[in-house]
Each structure stands twice: as structure tokens, then as C-alpha cells.
Amino acid sequence: MTNECGTSRIAGCQFTLYPMSDKFVDIILSALDKVDTSKVWKDTDDVSTCIRGKMVHIFDVTQAIFLHAAKTGEHVAMSGTFSIGCPGDSSGDVFMDENDQPQNKAGIQDIKQQAGCKFALYPMGHEDYMKKIMDQIDLSKSRGVEVSESHYATRLDGDVKDIFNTLQESFDQVQQVVSHVTMTFTISANSPSNK
């Protein structure tokens, strides 16, 4: 294991998919079956799944897993943390030689799915971290999503693909100026509270 303090552009996500259904095992396995994870390193245990690789594939895979689960119509949610540039990171477990072509774009292009999402960005190691966020992120330009503020998080409502675009753009913009960035998110679809 080699530390690559601040220079590593290995992105990763530790996440869990939650189908609120007796069929949760089938929904998870079936979603995973439909998603091409060949461009990321992946490890799953009973608490969460970790994927690592290029940023484009990390967002592509998490979005595709969520969409394939949500299109069952069941109430499903996903919570996790995206991370890049962790100084304690190792260069192992990673697929950085893949090209930038997202594997799951075609497979999800016809899925229309509304969702609500709360996320929070944490630029690490900078005293002016709040300013880094403010300077980089202008969510008013986020097309297709409704943006609102809540305690500890920003809420996005809209189509899942627009939400993931906004998440990836926000994360990408902050990581361009801050070496180590993490971003928590919780996205929820088909909640009976919305009917």
C-alpha cells in the first residue's frame, strides 16, 4: 500500500441500497445484475458496498444501481459517501486504467424516475472550507432539479439523472480546488409519503 498524499485522484463511494420491501434481496441482486461494474473495483459486505475507480464510473455505477432498483416501483433509498483524495488512501483496489466511457448510460437512458435527495459536501483540511463550497457551487444553475436548504444538507428534487448530474458536478468542482473531499448523500424514490 502506497500513500499518495493529496495527489491521488482515485474516487470511491461507500453506499447501501435499501429496498423497503420483503423482496429486498431480489431487488438488490436484480439491480446489481443489470449494472455493469466492470470499470470499478467493488467489495460488498452485510453493511455496505464500496466501489473505487475513476470518478465518472463511481457516479455511473451508483446511479445505475439506484435507477434499476427504483424502477421496480418499490420504495427504495440509497445512502452513502463519495470520497476523493483521502491522504490515508491506498493505491490498491482500484481500476484507474479504464477509459472514461460510462458503461451504464445506454442501460438507463429510458428510465424516468423522480426522487428526493439530501447531500452535504465536506472539503477537508482547509480553514476556509465554507468559502470553498460557496465559491465553487452555484446550484441555481442546476437544470432540472429543485434546490432547497435544510439543516446540515441541501435537498434536490427532480429526475434521478438530473440529481446525479448535480451531485457529480458539485463534487467535481470542489475536488478541483481541494485535495480531499467527501460528499454524503441520501436519495429516496417511490416513498408513500409522496402519494
Next chain:
Amino acid sequence: MTNECGTSRIAGCQFTLYPMSDKFVDIILSALDKVDTSKVWKDTDDVSTCIRGKMVHIFDVTQAIFLHAAKTGEHVAMSGTFSIGCPGDSSGDVFMDENDQPQNKAGIQDIKQQAGCKFALYPMGHEDYMKKIMDQIDLSKSRGVEVSESHYATRLDGDVKDIFNTLQESFDQVQQVVSHVTMTFTISANSPSNK
């Protein structure tokens, strides 16, 4: 709303309870019904619940909600983020005049529940944030929980009460030396992957 930059000791948690069951609504409502939330401010929408108040009550309430849901025997999980000292925080929505007596200690004392948990601590605004964690946290002294490392997180296995004690101690120790601290966690019980 008054900003209390760095001086506020209002703690909070944004979390979601996930019962992997067709009866998810009943399990959530029944758990909430058994938990005394009178010492915290609480707001719930279709994505997550936010509670705010003294640290002792934030951990007491999240632990009690998880335990009352898990004791149904269904596979349940909870993901969320604890936060304290956020410079963008407001002094509203908070119950800081309550005493330090946890309301749910008696109600959960007889519940024995094993779980697995992954958590990560984020001390904000310090260049030496990794050192702050290392200096403050000695998980080898955590009684009753098995500690292991994974990408982006530390895993704890054991009884739910021992896990929450370890979470609260870790969070408390870091917030004593760093003004703004967040801590993500995902805890899971009764997973069929463990049977």
C-alpha cells in the same frame, strides 16, 4: 437566526431508518411511538429525519429508534450524519435547556441486539485533521465491540448499545478539540447475509 461561529454546542443528526420489509411504515411508526423525543427538536420528511439538541439526547434518540425497530427481527438499517459546531448553523430549532438525563435509557435496557456499523469522522477546518482523529481516538479501548478497518470507514461489530457508546465517545472526543465535526454512520441488524 443567529450564527454562532464555532461556539455553538448544538449537536444534531440527519438520519433515515430503513426497514427492509413490506411493513416498513408500521415498523418506523411503531419505533417512533416507543421513543421519547421530547428533549430534541425533530423534523421529518420523505428523505430523512433531523433532530437537534444536546449531544447526549441526539445519541439517545437515534439509538432508541434503531433498537426498537431492530427488535422486530426484521432486517433494519440506519444511515445518517451527526454534526456539531457547524459555522453555518443557526440557534433556532433547538432544545438546549433540557437536562442531561437520557429519556430512553430505561426503555431500551432489556433489548439485546447485535449489529454491524461503519462510521467515519470528519473534523472540519483543520489542516492536520488526520492527526486530530488519531490523537483523540483509541478504539482499542472500546469495550464490547470488534473494530476493523475498511476503505473510507471503520467497522464496529457487537451489541448495539456498545456500538453507540463507541460512536458517541469518538464523536465527543474529537469535538472537544475541533469546533466543527461531522460523523457519518451506517448500522445494520438482522441481515440475512449474516445467517
